[in-house]
Amino acid sequence: xxxxxxxxxxxxxxxxxxxxxxxxxxxxxxxxxxxxxxxxxxxxxxxxxxxxxxxxxxxxxxxxxxxxxxxxxxxxxxxxxxxxxxxxxxxxxxxxxxxxxxxxxxxxxxxxxxxxxxxxxxxxxxxxxxxxxxxxxxxxxxxxxxxxxxxxxxxxxxxxxxxxxxxxxxxxxxxxxxxxxxxxxxxxxxxxxxxxxxxxxxxxxxxxxxxxxxx
Numbered sequence: 014x015x016x017x018x019x020x021x022x023x024x025x026x027x028x029x030x031x032x033x034x035x036x037x038x039x040x041x042x043x044x045x046x047x048x049x050x051x052x053x054x055x056x057x058x059x060x061x062x063x064x065x066x067x068x069x070x071x072x073x074x075x076x077x078x079x080x081x082x083x084x085x086x087x088x089x090x091x092x093x094x095x096x097x098x099x100x101x102x103x104x105x106x107x108x109x110x111x112x113x114x115x116x117x118x119x120x121x122x123x124x125x126x127x128x129x130x131x132x133x134x135x136x137x138x139x140x141x142x143x144x145x146x147x148x149x150x151x152x153x154x155x156x157x158x159x160x161x162x163x164x165x166x167x168x169x170x171x172x173x174x175x176x177x178x179x180x181x182x183x184x185x186x187x188x189x190x191x192x193x194x195x196x197x198x199x200x201x202x203x204x205x206x207x208x209x210x211x212x213x214x215x216x217x218x219x220x221x222x223x224x225x226x227x228x
Contacts, residue, residue: 149163150170
């Protein structure tokens, strides 16, 4: 991986962080228990508590700043925003590996609920995109007294096993991890071609490899 001062991905990330900061948010961390720490963007001040609280949950892939940068400015006008990195993504970590359950959407939902509880936010709405939608869906089921409204964007919460198998077959891979965790420019082009209308054919390999390493 290139040094940070030569990394295009790091440079772009710095710009995205400025967008979040200029929207009245600051990057914070909070330990929700003895094993799990959540990194999140939250209100930089205690002002405007009359605004409704909104939790934004990102999808599978890079950290939250990459996935909510187009929405954060507008939404911050109307809501007190809380935008965490899900556990195992970005700066959110856990040392709890007792079972596969800790890699599930239910575990993620529980962690996000505990984050909001630790922050003293009693009622809030949730927007989840892609994988974040699975987490938001489970939060609504597990915490109906706290979650007011839920928006699911591009989230196949009713997917069947056969749907994943068909996706893997189209990608000509051996497993979903090989598709969703690109480690090279070729892998990233393949993933982009399957999930987006934007093609990466003209982006140089060294740029895509840099993004793979940073993500």
